[in-house]
Amino acid sequence: MKSKSIYIILILILTFIVIINIFDFDKYIPGISEFYPLIWILFLIFDVYKSNKYLKNKPENEIRIRSNNDSYFSVIPFIIGIIFCSISILTIFRDESKITSILDFIFGIIFIFKGILFIPSALIKNENGILYFENGTVSSTIKIEKIEKVILNENKIEFNLNENINYIFSHLELNLSEIEILKIFLRKSINTNII
Numbered sequence: 001m002k003s004k005s006i007y008i009i010l011i012l013i014l015t016f017i018v019i020i021n022i023f024d025f026d027k028y029i030p031g032i033s034e035f036y037p038l039i040w041i042l043f044l045i046f047d048v049y050k051s052n053k054y055l056k057n058k059p060e061n062e063i064r065i066r067s068n069n070d071s072y073f074s075v076i077p078f079i080i081g082i083i084f085c086s087i088s089i090l091t092i093f094r095d096e097s098k099i100t101s102i103l104d105f106i107f108g109i110i111f112i113f114k115g116i117l118f119i120p121s122a123l124i125k126n127e128n129g130i131l132y133f134e135n136g137t138v139s140s141t142i143k144i145e146k147i148e149k150v151i152l153n154e155n156k157i158e159f160n161l162n163e164n165i166n167y168i169f170s171h172l173e174l175n176l177s178e179i180e181i182l183k184i185f186l187r188k189s190i191n192t193n194i195i
Contacts, residue, residue: 013040038103044110051117062125063185066173067135068155070120077115084108122172124182126189133169142167150186150194152179 016039058064085108092101123134131142142159149160156170174182186194 012043016040041103041107041110044107044114048110048113048117051114051119054119055117059125061127061189062123063182064120065122065124065178065182066120067122068171068173069136070118070122071173073121074115074118077111077118081108081111081115084111122169124169124185131189135169135171140167144190147190150190152182152195154179157182 084104088101088103088105088108091104092098094101121136123132125132125134126144129144131144131147133140133142142161146161146163147159148162151158151160152174154174155172156168157172159167159169161167183194
């Protein structure tokens with residue numbers, strides 16, 4: 001979820017930059033280019049609001065855990081935020097770009113908040129006796145009644161099923177406290193041995 005929204009924001013920003021470089025909108029509405037960052041500020045405020053709302057009201061039937069890519073994606077908003085804040089501080093003293101510099105600074109601060117409210121991308125959800133798994137573009141399901149044993153590691157979760165089949169939910173990046181939280185969640189969902 002979170003990694004997808006970062007990609008969408010970056011693609012929209014790059015598309016917008018290309019469009020404003022191809023068409024000179026200042027010819028038609030003088031000074032409009034100074035307010036371009038305001039569009040992204042409003043978009044980011046909405047995204048930060050959604051993330052904050054999710055973190056305050058986490059559904060009890062799902063848990064989000066870190067995937068391998070999350071260490072990278074969680075840093076991107078901080079990098080972008082610091083770049084925008086730095087550029088705005090450097091350009092604030094130019095007379096013709098004060099409004100743009102202030103908006104860029106606000107944009108950078110909001111992006112930093114976006115990084116603080118980072119939501120891990122891997123998802124496990126218990127719904128109607130079925131565990132749903134999602135990690136990036138990979139998604140799958142397991143019927144809870146078929147699970148005999150669960151083995152948790154830092155980089156994967158292995159489910160031993162009663163048909164001598166194993167399902168591995170991999171490409172994770174879990175620390176010991178996250179593994180304990182995951183054990184608690186799985187014990188509520190599954191009546192089986194969790195290692």
